Amino acid sequence: MKLYQTYASPFPTRVRLLLYAKRIDVEIVEPPGFHASTEAKGDYLKVNPIGRVPTLVLDDGRALPESEVICEYLEDAYPEPSLRPADPFERARMRLLSRICDFYLVMAMVPLFSLSARSRRHWTPEAVTAATGKVAEALAYLEGYIGEAGYAVGGALSQADGAIAPQLVLASEWIPALFGTPDPLPALPRLSAYWRAIQTDPIVVRLIAETRDAIAAQQALSKRLADAAKA
Ligand SMILES: N[C@@H](CCC(=O)N[C@@H](CS)C(=O)NCC(=O)O)C(=O)O
Known part of the structure; x- marks a missing residue:
């Protein structure tokens, strides 16, 4: 199988969590x-x-887009180990947390992704404050549902950890570093405790390192392109 993806995007990160946990060998293509x-x-x-990325292409050439659809396919095709809690309510909570990331958190970050691609004269305090306020609102939704046993749901790694971890790198590291805004996590005690705890899981540690490295590489590339355009 082939996974078309980039390491900077949070969506393929969700899929890689399953690939790593289930030890599924795929060719990674950017x-x-x-x-x-x-x-x-x-x-x-x-x-x-x-x-958009990711897309999973099976060995027979059939292709699946959309991170959640790919994760569900991988769970069905490679059931062990399961990254879905057994309890129906906990499984629903796993899906809810992923959905909050997709529908509210990413959407709140879109204006900041757009600003980051524009020159700094467009970064008005009003635009940055409005967008970071929306990000804080979406993080507060996660705060309401996040697990308290070191994982997003229950006491084990699940699909929700793959959805949340890269978003927290963006929300609590990338946005504050780029826009000079405060880290929103200290105001959210349950999410902060989760963030500390999940960084002891080896698979999530790997995903976070990949995300950080890709963001740094992307920023260096953007700078080189901007410098070249000025020259
Ligand atoms: N709902 C999609 C969202 C995927 C998505 O938006 N990926 C972004 C990367 S963060 C993308 O490919 N954007 C198009 C682009 O960058 O041109 C999923 O879950 O896979």
């Missing part, structure tokens, strides 16, 4: 045209007409 690249997406649109 499609052109993503993240500060000047190339067009080209043939990738034939693999995934939605034009």
